[in-house]
Amino acid sequence: MSLHDFTRPRLSLRFVPVWRRHFLVWRKLALSSILGNLADPMLYMLGFGYGLGSLMPEVGGARYITFLAAGTVCYSTMNSATFEVLYSGFSRMHVQKTWDAILNAPLNLDDVMLAELTWGASKSLLSGVAILAVIWALGLQASWLLSLWVLPVVILIGLTFSAMGLVMTALSPSYDFFMYYFTLVITPMVLLCGVFYPVDRLPDFLQIAAAFLPLSHAIDLVRPLILGEVPAHIFRHVAALLAWGGVSYWLAVGFTRRRLLK
Amino acid sequence: MPLLSARNLRKKYGDTEVVRGLDLDIEAGECFGLIGPNGAGKTTTLKMLLGLIAPDGGSIEILGTPVPLRGREARLRIGVVPQMDNLDPDFSVRENLLVYGRYFGMADSLIESRVPALLEFAGLASKADARITTLSGGMKRRLTLARALVNDPELIVLDEPTTGLDPQARHVIWQGLRRLISQGKTILLTTHFMEEAERLCDRLVIIDHGTAIAHGSPRDMIAAEIEPDVMEIYGERVADWGEQYGTTLCERFEITGETLFCYTRDCGRVLDQLRAQHTLRYLHRPSNLEDVFLKFTGRELRD
Numbered sequence: 001m002s003l004h005d006f007t008r009p010r011l012s013l014r015f016v017p018v019w020r021r022h023f024l025v026w027r028k029l030a031l032s033s034i035l036g037n038l039a040d041p042m043l044y045m046l047g048f049g050y051g052l053g054s055l056m057p058e059v060g061g062a063r064y065i066t067f068l069a070a071g072t073v074c075y076s077t078m079n080s081a082t083f084e085v086l087y088s089g090f091s092r093m094h095v096q097k098t099w100d101a102i103l104n105a106p107l108n109l110d111d112v113m114l115a116e117l118t119w120g121a122s123k124s125l126l127s128g129v130a131i132l133a134v135i136w137a138l139g140l141q142a143s144w145l146l147s148l149w150v151l152p153v154v155i156l157i158g159l160t161f162s163a164m165g166l167v168m169t170a171l172s173p174s175y176d177f178f179m180y181y182f183t184l185v186i187t188p189m190v191l192l193c194g195v196f197y198p199v200d201r202l203p204d205f206l207q208i209a210a211a212f213l214p215l216s217h218a219i220d221l222v223r224p225l226i227l228g229e230v231p232a233h234i235f236r237h238v239a240a241l242l243a244w245g246g247v248s249y250w251l252a253v254g255f256t257r258r259r260l261l262k
Numbered sequence: 263m264p265l266l267s268a269r270n271l272r273k274k275y276g277d278t279e280v281v282r283g284l285d286l287d288i289e290a291g292e293c294f295g296l297i298g299p300n301g302a303g304k305t306t307t308l309k310m311l312l313g314l315i316a317p318d319g320g321s322i323e324i325l326g327t328p329v330p331l332r333g334r335e336a337r338l339r340i341g342v343v344p345q346m347d348n349l350d351p352d353f354s355v356r357e358n359l360l361v362y363g364r365y366f367g368m369a370d371s372l373i374e375s376r377v378p379a380l381l382e383f384a385g386l387a388s389k390a391d392a393r394i395t396t397l398s399g400g401m402k403r404r405l406t407l408a409r410a411l412v413n414d415p416e417l418i419v420l421d422e423p424t425t426g427l428d429p430q431a432r433h434v435i436w437q438g439l440r441r442l443i444s445q446g447k448t449i450l451l452t453t454h455f456m457e458e459a460e461r462l463c464d465r466l467v468i469i470d471h472g473t474a475i476a477h478g479s480p481r482d483m484i485a486a487e488i489e490p491d492v493m494e495i496y497g498e499r500v501a502d503w504g505e506q507y508g509t510t511l512c513e514r515f516e517i518t519g520e521t522l523f524c525y526t527r528d529c530g531r532v533l534d535q536l537r538a539q540h541t542l543r544y545l546h547r548p549s550n551l552e553d554v555f556l557k558f559t560g561r562e563l564r565d
Binding site for chain 2 (some may be wrong): 020096107
């Protein structure tokens with residue numbers, strides 16, 4: 001192993017044909033993909049939002065369904081990006097050897113990785129938008145204009161979690177490995193970062209831990225936008241998501257080069 | 263100037279040097295074979311030539327382009343048939359070609375204009391819209407070869423192109439490769455089927471343990487290295503026969519299991535002797551590349 005693998009990831013538009021490949025596959029399998037990725041979080045949101053929500057007067061200054069819907073936008077975006085780069089990404093890299101075929105063409109591993117990153121974000125954008133569409137359909141948003149700002153945030157969330165997932169894909173010996181990531185990273189993050197209940201209900205030390213996690217920053221941006229407020233500390237939250245995403249992507253490219261280019 | 267030249271290539275994994283000072287020169291328009299037993303360093307060498315892994319030493323130039331430094335540029339003019347099929351299973355035959363052409367930066371219209379000829383070449387014209395999962399092993403292999411031609415490459419690199427195919431399918435691939443050679447394409451091929459190398463290659467190099475141990479045209483190598491006649495003798499008592507007659511009747515002989523390989527320039531005497539006994543079966547054949555290969559790399563199993 002050498003540090004040479006960890007030089008700066010190269011960014012080039014050559015990733016576009018690879019992104020288009022993933023898109024074409026998705027288009028063929030879209031129906032089952034839409035059901036799995038979109039219907040599931042929507043059902044949970046509506047079920048818990050109205051079911052549990054009817055037992056609660058207000059959560060975080062809003063109806064519970066609205067509070068939960070904002071969290072679900074982030075949760076669903078994160079999940080969709082993570083699933084795509086972990087399971088589908090691993091299948092393309094390791095099982096189907098799609099990457100090998102691409103690398104025999106005039107493309108580099110960095111191009112393939114950038115396609116994975118942007119594709120993961122594209123697919124998760126769809127999940128985020130689907131939840132947002134439900135929010136709009138139910139009229140949960142306080143302001144149309146502010147709720148539109150959720151879209152760029154969803155793209156950022158998708159990029160961040162795709163990058164984080166790609167680190168796992170790069171290191172994974174098999175599909176089973178991904179269970180660790182879900183059990184040790186994703187699930188605790190969902191419970192700590194205020195998807196289902198406000199973070200201030202947690203013990204202090206957990207609140208401090210939660211403040212560093214990327215999902216917290218995502219929710220701190222999206223929830224005010226749904227509730228009709230301009231988020232506080234925009235720069236800090238955006239910078240945190242960029243940092244998580246940037247560092248993860250750098251590591252993911254490094255680990256993947258080390259894995260494949262030898 | 264050769265189309266591909268590699269000097270003193272080296273590659274090390276941990277403490278094992280898998281490629282140890284390999285030199286290669288491939289001329290434009292020839293079919294060049296890289297042959298060797300499993301683990302000889304063939305696939306590693308191909309990966310270095312394609313710029314996919316960096317050599318630990320040595321230099322490579324393909325079509326005037328230094329590799330791996332400008333490996334991506336070199337690959338623009340190379341077509342690759344990998345050892346394992348990696349076609350896109352979710353796509354049709356036609357979509358596989360289209361998507362692959364895009365990786366070369368080709369416009370869809372250009373790719374689409376080439377697709378009919380590629381399908382015809384692969385004998386898949388009637389399968390254009392078939393899913394990959396419905397194709398036979400031979401069809402997949404032919405499609406993989408057609409896919410490698412989508413960018414109209416000058417050099418075609420094939421890593422064990424007929425491994426796992428039945429004889430019919432193998433002959434079709436050979437036919438395709440001969441067509442490409444007659445069109446003036448340059449071919450670099452690895453194989454461990456000596457019949458394949460002997461039929462297709464103008465020149466070849468035998469590598470083992472990462473170094474070249476013999477090179478030349480198949481015909482010259484057979485003439486230079488092996489007696490013209492081979493008698494394969496089978497039977498339980500073959501060892502006894504070897505002890506009794508081997509050194510007198512054969513110029514050289516080898517025994518593996520129940521088979522004795524008797525190499526000779528004078529098959530008449532051996533035949534007379536064999537006809538006089540009834541316990542051993544035998545086969546008389548001209549020597550071939552496999553004999554050369556086994557002479558250089560030995561008969562022990564490589565795992």
